[in-house]
Amino acid sequence: MKIAVAGAGAVGGYLGAFLKKAGHDVTFLARGKHLEAMKKSGLKVIENGEPMTVDGDFTDDLTAFLDAELILFCVKSTDTKETAERISELGNDHAVILTLQNGVDNEEVLSDIFGQERILSAAAYISSHIQEPGVIHVDGVTKLVIGALHESLVSFRDNVAELFNEANIETLTRDSIMEAKWKKLLWNATFNPLAALSTATVGEILDNKELRETAENICREVLLIANKNGIPLKEKMFTITFKNAELARGHKPSMLQDRLNGKKMEIESLSGYFVKKGRQLGVETPAIQAIYSNLLYIDS
Numbered sequence: 001m002k003i004a005v006a007g008a009g010a011v012g013g014y015l016g017a018f019l020k021k022a023g024h025d026v027t028f029l030a031r032g033k034h035l036e037a038m039k040k041s042g043l044k045v046i047e048n049g050e051p052m053t054v055d056g057d058f059t060d061d062l063t064a065f066l067d068a069e070l071i072l073f074c075v076k077s078t079d080t081k082e083t084a085e086r087i088s089e090l091g092n093d094h095a096v097i098l099t100l101q102n103g104v105d106n107e108e109v110l111s112d113i114f115g116q117e118r119i120l121s122a123a124a125y126i127s128s129h130i131q132e133p134g135v136i137h138v139d140g141v142t143k144l145v146i147g148a149l150h151e152s153l154v155s156f157r158d159n160v161a162e163l164f165n166e167a168n169i170e171t172l173t174r175d176s177i178m179e180a181k182w183k184k185l186l187w188n189a190t191f192n193p194l195a196a197l198s199t200a201t202v203g204e205i206l207d208n209k210e211l212r213e214t215a216e217n218i219c220r221e222v223l224l225i226a227n228k229n230g231i232p233l234k235e236k237m238f239t240i241t242f243k244n245a246e247l248a249r250g251h252k253p254s255m256l257q258d259r260l261n262g263k264k265m266e267i268e269s270l271s272g273y274f275v276k277k278g279r280q281l282g283v284e285t286p287a288i289q290a291i292y293s294n295l296l297y298i299d300s
């Protein structure tokens, strides 16, 4: 399949490399030093200590996306609208867009720009980061859960899942993809903003009485909002979220990594979204609101 990766960073570069290795025609969109390094020496992925390097079309020119059949949409949510609008202006009306981003708001933006019937979405259980320009470091076990926003895309969804499985990326499909995305978001909304603000790792949050209490309060607020918003997340998701956190004690959530690297943080998708939803739905969000306002201040 002809695949283009919009944002060949930690997630897009990693997945694109495996698809390229499996024999697909992959174009990688990147910029700056990361792009320069890939153009010079290829894209290196080190997964659990195992290195591999792939060649490919590395570019900052979006016209390379003109004949893509599948676009892996992997920019940070702060870049979603601008990147999507630029892709849309190309006039490639047949490509399907698969968002692998955290949060549940990117789907709304992408649907507005491309139409729901062209959007697949995935909950991406991946722990990766750009170790240095041209090099992506991946830890642990990767899993994707993919779904279609529109039923006309279900058979394409299945093809895409097969394509990832054949490329050794474990991939499941779900009919209720937004429920799967909310389940992952529950974890991200609980730990990413709090870690970014406090600079604590997941384990440090769990071990600190006050931070843990704040994380629990955030998790409860997100659960309430999900249910009021028609996403039936059961009470046991609270326990599961903290159990999963125990398995990721050493992890610095991506939002903390962004702060430490001086990059834009996904504050709106992982925090502000709930403040706004809470207001719409009549759910109080004091814990989220406090973290959100602090992050906005830091960001400014």
Ligand SMILES: NC(=O)C1=CN([C@@H]2O[C@H](COP(=O)(O)OP(=O)(O)OC[C@H]3O[C@@H](n4cnc5c(N)ncnc54)[C@H](OP(=O)(O)O)[C@@H]3O)[C@@H](O)[C@H]2O)C=CC1
Residues within 6 Å of the ligand: 006, 007, 008, 009, 010, 011, 012, 029, 030, 031, 032, 034, 060, 074, 075, 076, 077, 079, 083, 100, 101, 102, 124, 125, 126, 127, 128, 129, 130, 254, 266
């Ligand atoms: N990293 C992880 O472990 C996980 C991340 N996610 C989610 O996946 C999404 C992507 O995250 P991640 O891969 O970590 O982010 P990265 O910053 O590593 O990757 C995004 C890449 O896209 C590039 N980019 C953005 N816009 C453009 C453009 N217009 N032209 C060229 N290049 C562009 C960025 O360049 P630049 O750096 O210059 O902006 C960057 O290299 C986020 O929503 C994140 O929350 C989900 C699961 C796990």
Ligand SMILES: CC(C)(CO)C(=O)C(=O)O
Residues within 6 Å of the ligand: 102, 124, 125, 126, 127, 128, 188, 192, 251, 252, 253, 254, 255
């Ligand atoms: C926890 C993790 C790595 C899960 O994929 C993540 O989504 C993040 O750090 O933002």
